[in-house]
Amino acid sequence: MKKILSKYIRKLSIKKLSNYLINIGIVLSILNIVMIYISRSTLPEGVCPIDENNNFILLSIGVSGLGLILSFFDSDTKNKLI
Numbered sequence: 001m002k003k004i005l006s007k008y009i010r011k012l013s014i015k016k017l018s019n020y021l022i023n024i025g026i027v028l029s030i031l032n033i034v035m036i037y038i039s040r041s042t043l044p045e046g047v048c049p050i051d052e053n054n055n056f057i058l059l060s061i062g063v064s065g066l067g068l069i070l071s072f073f074d075s076d077t078k079n080k081l082i
Helices: 002-042 051-073
Strands: none
Touching: 002 051
């Protein structure tokens, strides 16, 4: 009984963690767009606003990618195609 229950809890937590990471990645991406838009108005002409926010962009891509990878580990036997 403990094995079945621990497997269910592990499966549930991976699914929730994956969803949280994807949502955090979406929020970070929206913040990136807003920060780039705001910094574009203050920078002189010819300067790239993305260079200034490069690490933040990579962070949002990494968090979203990790959430996507974790979503593959959540295997649901009910939804498999035969």
